[in-house]
Amino acid sequence: MRILVVEDERGMAELLRRGLEEEHHSVCVAMDGLTGLDEAEGGEFDAIVLDVMLPKMDGFEIVRRLRAGKNQTPILMLTARDAVADIARGLDAGVDDYLTKPFSFVELLARLRAVTRRGGSPVALRLEAGELALDPQSRVVTRAGSEVRLTVTEFKLLELLMRRAGRVVPREVIVEAVWGTADDIGENTLDVFISMLRSKVEKGAENKVIHTIRGVGYMIRERG
Numbered sequence: 001m002r003i004l005v006v007e008d009e010r011g012m013a014e015l016l017r018r019g020l021e022e023e024h025h026s027v028c029v030a031m032d033g034l035t036g037l038d039e040a041e042g043g044e045f046d047a048i049v050l051d052v053m054l055p056k057m058d059g060f061e062i063v064r065r066l067r068a069g070k071n072q073t074p075i076l077m078l079t080a081r082d083a084v085a086d087i088a089r090g091l092d093a094g095v096d097d098y099l100t101k102p103f104s105f106v107e108l109l110a111r112l113r114a115v116t117r118r119g120g121s122p123v124a125l126r127l128e129a130g131e132l133a134l135d136p137q138s139r140v141v142t143r144a145g146s147e148v149r150l151t152v153t154e155f156k157l158l159e160l161l162m163r164r165a166g167r168v169v170p171r172e173v174i175v176e177a178v179w180g181t182a183d184d185i186g187e188n189t190l191d192v193f194i195s196m197l198r199s200k201v202e203k204g205a206e207n208k209v210i211h212t213i214r215g216v217g218y219m220i221r222e223r224g
C-alpha cells in the first residue's frame with residue numbers, strides 16, 4: 001500500500017516510516033499540516049496516518065477539507081491518551097478510525113488493514129452486523145430485510161456503533177459524538193437511548209447485537 005504519514009514528531013515519524021516500510025508499504029512523510037494536506041490531495045494514497053496536533057494546520061482541519069473535497073482516503077487518526085473530545089471530533093470530521101498514543105505497532109497495522117478493507121469510501125459503505133444492515137446514504141436500517149424505523153438520534157447511535165463493530169466504544173465517546181457536549185445530557189440518557197434502540201433492533205431476535213460492557217461502554221458484536 002501507499003501510505004501517507006502526517007506527524008511532526010521526528011522520532012515518531014521515523015518509527016512509523018521504518019515499521020511500515022519493513023511491512024513492504026511505500027511511505028511518504030509530511031511533517032506539518034499544510035504539507036500533509038497538500039500531499040493527501042495530490043497523491044494517490046491507500047491510507048493516511050494522521051496526527052492531531054500539527055504545526056500550520058491541525059489534523060481535524062485536514063480531515064474536514066479532504067472530506068469536503070470528496071477525498072475518501074481511509075484515515076487513521078493518532079490521538080493523545082484519553083483525548084475523548086478529540087476522538088469524537090475526529091469521527092465527526094470523517095476519520096475512519098483512531099489509535100491512542102502510545103500504541104503497539106501490531107495494533108497500528110491491524111487498524112490500517114481494517115480501514116483499508118472498508119474500501120476507501122466510508123460514507124457510502126453499507127454497514128452490516130448479523131441480520132442488521134445500515135445504509136448511511138439512504139439512512140435506511142433493515143433487520144433481516146425488513147425496515148426498522150429509527151429516530152435521528154437512534155440512527156446516529158447505531159451508525160456510530162456499527163462503524164466500530166467488534167470494538168468497545170467508550171460511553172464518553174458515544175455521548176460526545178451523538179450529543180456534542182457531555183454536560184447537556186443527563187447521566188442515564190445514553191442508557192435510555194440504548195434501551196430504546198435495542199427494543200427496535202433486537203425485538204424478537206435470538207441473539208443480542210448491542211452488548212453492554214459494564215462501566216466502559218457499548219459494543220456491537222454479531223454473536224453474544
Ligand code: CA
Pocket residue numbers: 007008009051052053054
Ligand atoms: Ca504532533
